Amino acid sequence: MDKLDVLKGLSPEEKKELLKQLQNEEKEDKRSRRDAYEGLRAQFMLDVKNKLFPVVADVKAFRDWLEGESNAFCDTMRDYGQLRKSDQSSFTIVDGDMKLEVKSNKVKSFDERADLAAERLINYLKEYVGRTEKGVDDPMYQLAMTLLERNKQGDLDYKSISKLYELEPRFDAEYAEIMGLFRESNVVYKTAVNYYFHKRDENGVWRRIEPSFCRL
Template identity: 50%
Template sequence: MEQKKMTPEERAAMIANLTPEEKQALLGDLKSDVTTERQKRKEAYESLRGEFMTQIKTRLENYLAHGRDFKKWLRAESAAYFEVLKEYGQLKRDDQLGFTIGDETFRFHVKGSKVKGFDERADIAEKRLVEFLREWVKNKEDGEKNPMYKLAMMMIQRNEAGDLDYKSVSRLYELEDDFADPEYSEVMQLFKESNVVEGTAIHFYFEERDDNGRWKRMEPSFNKI
């Protein structure tokens, strides 16, 4: 038989007739119910969070594995295709690093570039350049706020891997006439002599033609899909 719910007035009357001990016991039961309900919500949330995290990780690992497999396959197939292309076209130069193929709606580009860096001589050149700049800036009214000084120091800042950036250092060569100093010129020559080719970087690009007939880059990057 369904128990009849008490009205607020009936509940207030019942509580008013309780002894202090009974009221204390009732309060304890209510607090226990609140604590139990809060614990249930906490456990339910943590269970949901754990399940969600597991799903994300599993699907991400599958996504990355598929991407790595596609990239590995694409590198091998592109290299093989390029050899056929060179043979077919009787390409004489070995320094060409890429090609483009496509049709009316899709294009695929392979672009290669030499990865340039520096050997141990660049470390000496860097130290000499810093010494030169610190002496040079002493004769400037604006001191270390001098724009040429700030630019040169910025160009030899190393990246997170502790390496000098080839493009940044190359910009220092353009300042040789501005400094017009034999020491600066010698340091730049040492940087140039320390240049080494560390390898070849191969990049792949994909394009498709949109409804307006314009070519649009297809980005495999997750955040650009």
């Protein structure tokens, strides 16, 4: 007897019970697959975290070490007369097939008023999303909050804050007032130091070594 004949022999109540059983089995199967997926996701992200943070710590330790050592070597170069200016902080060192470039430049930054402006803007944005249908999913809110992110030194990024100015037409007078406070605070210049590494290849050409995840 095939399955169709079996179904024909069932009463309406039995068919209803069979349908309910099949639906429950389908729900249980979906639940099992969802649990398995979420378990794999959690384990994957745990593995990523456990491997990521030691790498981040090593890179930070290297940066701190390099900064201290390069400053000390710069003092040695200054004492030895190898710098053109007494206040020079950019230099290049070549030894064998390795080259290190230390480049120092002034960058625009903010004074303490920017912290007040950032706090006001965050409160303003919280009130703003409370008046919108999308809430925190509002793209304007997400964009503004992203532009308020700070770098590893805890400083606001000048270029990001400049992009906040472009959003003034989308908001009200209070937002414009906050942007005015940001502009007033943009009076400080800080020194940014970057390090560039090079290795000479078999053809004698300098190739930059990029200790960056995105460059590997």
